[in-house]
Amino acid sequence: MKKTYRGLHYPLTFFALFGAFQLVYAQSSMCGNPFTKAGNGPYDFRTAEPGKRSVVENAHFTADVQTMRRGASTKNLAADIAYTLKVMPNHHQALLTMGNWSLKTGSNPPIGAEYTVECWFDRALRYAPDDAMVKVVYGIYLIKRGKPQEAVNQLEAALSQAGDNANVHYNLGLAYVDLKQYDKALESAHTAYRLGFPLPGLKNKLARAGAWRELPTTK
Known part of the structure; x- marks a missing residue:
């Protein structure tokens, strides 16, 4: 579908992209x-x-x-x-x-x-x-602010930059718990603890939700 202005034809995707640009520009202008x-x-x-x-x-x-x-x-x-x-x-x-x-x-x-x-x-x-830790810290703040989906977005982006990082996996798991996505939270928890993360908070949250499972032992 196209809109016409004074004889010019624009696809609707143009207006969607232009609107997104305006939003980003407004945000950056507001934040200096x-x-x-x-x-x-x-x-x-x-x-x-x-x-x-x-x-x-x-x-x-x-x-x-x-x-x-x-x-x-x-x-x-x-x-x-x-x-x-x-x-x-x-x-x-x-x-x-x-x-x-x-x-x-x-x-x-x-x-x-x-x-x-x-x-x-x-x-x-x-x-x-390119600073993955900024995204990690932002994710932690968003979890505390009660915005788990936005936290997941930041932490997943951090993970793609930092690779396997215990701190990122742990906080990503906390955000998944808040979203009640327990399978993903459990996977993040197992990875975080395998990588040596020391705090039991994520495990305890999963246990309270009835979602904690130990990894099967291998012989």
């Missing part, structure tokens, strides 16, 4: 440009020189900020996290802390954060699309 100069950054958290990292972390992402006790350079703890994420958009622990602080305070964005938690993850994903 992660490549904008900030301090002596931005730079990739994974490859940043230790000296550059310490300049930011010692002033803004201190132990007090990371454990959500108090701010460092300001009374608004989220402002220190936000500055850290402007300089290092894919700072894994800062992303995790921003999400946890939002959940703890019940505010999104938290006071001083400037952007929503989802925006900070959007910025990280655009800045470092």
Whole structure:
């Protein structure tokens, strides 16, 4: 099917694609440009020189900020996290802390954060699309936020980048449990524990749902 505007003919797929582009553009505009100069950054958290990292972390992402006790350079703890994420958009622990602080305070964005938690993850994903750990941390946040299907999407993408990773399989299993997809959750659990993941939480959740099964022993 085609629509006609002033003698021009457009397939409906054009409008669907254009609409999707507009949505992505609106999201990126709303969340700002992660490549904008900030301090002596931005730079990739994974490859940043230790000296550059310490300049930011010692002033803004201190132990007090990371454990959500108090701010460092300001009374608004989220402002220190936000500055850290402007300089290092894919700072894994800062992303995790921003999400946890939002959940703890019940505010999104938290006071001083400037952007929503989802925006900070959007910025990280655009800045470092090859960073599987950003997707893992986002998946963990989405599980806590009660959005298991969105969590699965992020964690499956992380798995495709990171390969067999115990942490990814474990959190993917938690998301599957929330979706009541117990067969997939059990498979993820077995893989996570085979790879050495130490926490029993996923196994316990499956057991409470009556879905835990030990792998058959091989002789």
